[in-house]
Amino acid sequence: MSQNGVAPHRGKVLTAETMNPNIRRVEYAVRGPIVQRAVEIEKELKEGVKKPFSEVIRANIGDAHAMGQRPITFLRQVLALCSYPELLSDKQFPEDAKQRARRILQGCGGGSIGAYSASQGLECVRQDVARYIEHRDGGIPSDPNNIYLSTGASDAIVTMLKLLVSGVGASRTGVLIPIPQYPLYSAALAELGAVQVGYYLNEESCWSLDTQELHRALSQARQHCQPRVLCIINPGNPTGQVQSRKCIEDVIRFAAEEKLFLMADEVYQDNVYAPGCEFHSFKKVLCEMGPKFSDTVELASFHSTSKCYMGECGFRGGYMEVLNLDPEVKAQLTKLVSVRLCPPVPGQALLDLVVNPPQQDEPSHAQFIKERSAVLLSLGERARLAEELLNAVPGISCNPVQGAMYCFPRITLPPRALQQAQSQGQAPDMFYCMRLLEETGICLVPGSGFGQREGTYHFRMTILPPTEKLKVLLSKLRDFHQRFTTEFS
Numbered sequence: 001m002s003q004n005g006v007a008p009h010r011g012k013v014l015t016a017e018t019m020n021p022n023i024r025r026v027e028y029a030v031r032g033p034i035v036q037r038a039v040e041i042e043k044e045l046k047e048g049v050k051k052p053f054s055e056v057i058r059a060n061i062g063d064a065h066a067m068g069q070r071p072i073t074f075l076r077q078v079l080a081l082c083s084y085p086e087l088l089s090d091k092q093f094p095e096d097a098k099q100r101a102r103r104i105l106q107g108c109g110g111g112s113i114g115a116y117s118a119s120q121g122l123e124c125v126r127q128d129v130a131r132y133i134e135h136r137d138g139g140i141p142s143d144p145n146n147i148y149l150s151t152g153a154s155d156a157i158v159t160m161l162k163l164l165v166s167g168v169g170a171s172r173t174g175v176l177i178p179i180p181q182y183p184l185y186s187a188a189l190a191e192l193g194a195v196q197v198g199y200y201l202n203e204e205s206c207w208s209l210d211t212q213e214l215h216r217a218l219s220q221a222r223q224h225c226q227p228r229v230l231c232i233i234n235p236g237n238p239t240g241q242v243q244s245r246k247c248i249e250d251v252i253r254f255a256a257e258e259k260l261f262l263m264a265d266e267v268y269q270d271n272v273y274a275p276g277c278e279f280h281s282f283k284k285v286l287c288e289m290g291p292k293f294s295d296t297v298e299l300a301s302f303h304s305t306s307k308c309y310m311g312e313c314g315f316r317g318g319y320m321e322v323l324n325l326d327p328e329v330k331a332q333l334t335k336l337v338s339v340r341l342c343p344p345v346p347g348q349a350l351l352d353l354v355v356n357p358p359q360q361d362e363p364s365h366a367q368f369i370k371e372r373s374a375v376l377l378s379l380g381e382r383a384r385l386a387e388e389l390l391n392a393v394p395g396i397s398c399n400p401v402q403g404a405m406y407c408f409p410r411i412t413l414p415p416r417a418l419q420q421a422q423s424q425g426q427a428p429d430m431f432y433c434m435r436l437l438e439e440t441g442i443c444l445v446p447g448s449g450f451g452q453r454e455g456t457y458h459f460r461m462t463i464l465p466p467t468e469k470l471k472v473l474l475s476k477l478r479d480f481h482q483r484f485t486t487e488f489s
């Protein structure tokens, strides 16, 4: 009350004008307007609204379980035991699952996964992660003290960027990211007020990365910011490419020459399908290039429980390994993660099983291998199916899906469709994807949400729908594309 007894008019403190402007600049297409409309359509279908289709087919997000993939038995058995230790006396659970659960519980405060853990993550899990990396990289040592467990890979990526971004004006940190990119990167950079520096992947040669393009992007960026970071996604999202060893070596040489901090997003490291393609970790290649590189180039690499054969994204498990980090910065990193206490302990437990799965002489080994291989084989089949059927449609061309969980085909849109999109204030591929959703129930993400060369149009589609559903999706998409092209020709 004011002195004269009249309540002063008081607007809201937090308004669109007063809020953090960086947040307003954040965009995340994977859950953007198309997905919001898909949710509405699902509701309308439930309410009995008549549509030319009976269900929404979601191929917009890399969420394997949401698309029907079953969890790997061993992972869930150990998680069940960790969550409810009374089950440790249940004869239904195999001995190796019980051993893993006991080890994890021993590492937890009060023997419960309900307790906070150390901020860097449970020590026993970090040890297992380090052993996993050593094994993966042919014996190159990994130090558990360089491992930070995280809330999915997203959290670790953002944490690392927070440390890297500084300066104002022309000294503001520039971060090189691929175009097309996974929009976590553009969103995090917008939020942190960093300068996004895009380098284009080469669609004509299977979304490869060439260092000439890196040089171009870097020298342009140096005119207005201070590029300090180079982000790589391998295998690629949304583009599905797997980088060759030679390419990785070139990138490392480039980072060393130009003094850039490397961030290697390797969350799809088990998702490699194409013959002749192989996953090479940046850490391994860096170490094999000799001390000139392995003692100097600063690297953070990221992995996650969300992808690969397990697809356990709801558990939010992940880790980051850092190399050649300045000890003072490392202390700051440890401080920074401690502010948020710790990543979810169930996610840490799950990560432990991913990096330390059943061994050959253990009772769960055979079933584990059977389930894991079935998922990866099926993903490989769907990758080939998507590429083949998409390329059979006139006006759509798709690079081989060498890895990850997505294809990013290019679509040819008639000029009248471009005009129509413009008149509605929409990006042409948003217009296309919205029409596709309304007419067929297929939910994809427009290429514009990931970035693409000016004048080219794409969409991102996951290969996660079960094979039969994927075939239905692809045949509906073919018919739609033909109808759309005819309508606007």
Ligand SMILES: Cc1ncc(COP(=O)(O)O)c(C=O)c1O
Pocket (backbone or CB within 6 Å): 062, 151, 152, 153, 154, 155, 182, 184, 233, 237, 265, 267, 303, 304, 305, 306, 313, 317, 318
């Ligand atoms: C390339 C890439 N990095 C990071 C993430 C985030 O994964 P997480 O669930 O571990 O946070 C994703 C998720 O789709 C991704 O595709």
